[in-house]
Amino acid sequence: MALKGLDIFKLTPKTNCKECGSPTCMAFAMKVAQGAVDITKCPHMSDDALATLSEATAPPMKTIKAGTGDAEYTLGGETVLFRHEKTYVSKSRYAVSVSCCEENMDAKLEAAKTVDYDRIGERMHVEMLYLDYCGGCTPEGYAEFVKKAAESGKTLVLNCTNVDVAKAALDVCKDSKPILDGADASNYEAMSKLATEAGVVLGVRGADIIV
Numbered sequence: 001m002a003l004k005g006l007d008i009f010k011l012t013p014k015t016n017c018k019e020c021g022s023p024t025c026m027a028f029a030m031k032v033a034q035g036a037v038d039i040t041k042c043p044h045m046s047d048d049a050l051a052t053l054s055e056a057t058a059p060p061m062k063t064i065k066a067g068t069g070d071a072e073y074t075l076g077g078e079t080v081l082f083r084h085e086k087t088y089v090s091k092s093r094y095a096v097s098v099s100c101c102e103e104n105m106d107a108k109l110e111a112a113k114t115v116d117y118d119r120i121g122e123r124m125h126v127e128m129l130y131l132d133y134c135g136g137c138t139p140e141g142y143a144e145f146v147k148k149a150a151e152s153g154k155t156l157v158l159n160c161t162n163v164d165v166a167k168a169a170l171d172v173c174k175d176s177k178p179i180l181d182g183a184d185a186s187n188y189e190a191m192s193k194l195a196t197e198a199g200v201v202l203g204v205r206g207a208d209i210i211v
């Protein structure tokens with residue numbers, strides 16, 4: 001549970017030495033409570049206080065990594081759900097959704113490679129592909145689609161709740177560290193085992209990413 005500024009203040013040395021950059025220990029505690037400053041900026045915290053505060057101020061959202069090389073992205077680790085509440089710690093990524101049975105699937109995958117431009121000094125390009133399983137394709141059919149998408153070099157997110165289909169897809173792309181977005185109440189044990197064996201992150205419907 002998040003600590004309030006006053007709770008954090010009680011754990012500070014209360015010497016107002018200003019070494020943390022704040023004029024008082026109280027001001028520092030308020031900033032820590034807002035997530036604006038890390039608790040380690042105070043060099044005089046006791047180990048016990050640090051242990052208590054590190055646990056209490058840890059982000060409720062787990063930080064994950066997906067993709068490899070230049071396409072490796074860090075996601076999550078946030079203390080808020082909406083960007084207007086506070087600047088996100090990890091940058092939001094741009095993904096395009098494509099379905100394995102989409103009529104213009106090939107054209108869409110090709111188009112995703114061409115979106116690449118500069119916007120006020122920031123490179124804007126498709127960073128991830130969200131690959132929908134239609135529910136009707138065979139495991140081999142979906143795996144073939146995933147293999148084709150993987151050739152783009154973009155980070156993949158497999159939107160698939162069918163364990164057999166997900167396994168076939170991971171067999172062809174697990175080395176690129178995709179996200180397997182496919183666990184729900186009916187399949188989470190099998191999906192968790194699959195994701196652990198493949199060494200990839202597992203997305204859970206209606207909950208945080210947990211593996």
Ligand code: SF4
Binds near residue numbers: 017021024
């Ligand atoms: S460095 Fe620590 S003791 Fe000094 S003012 Fe900041 S919080 Fe207080």
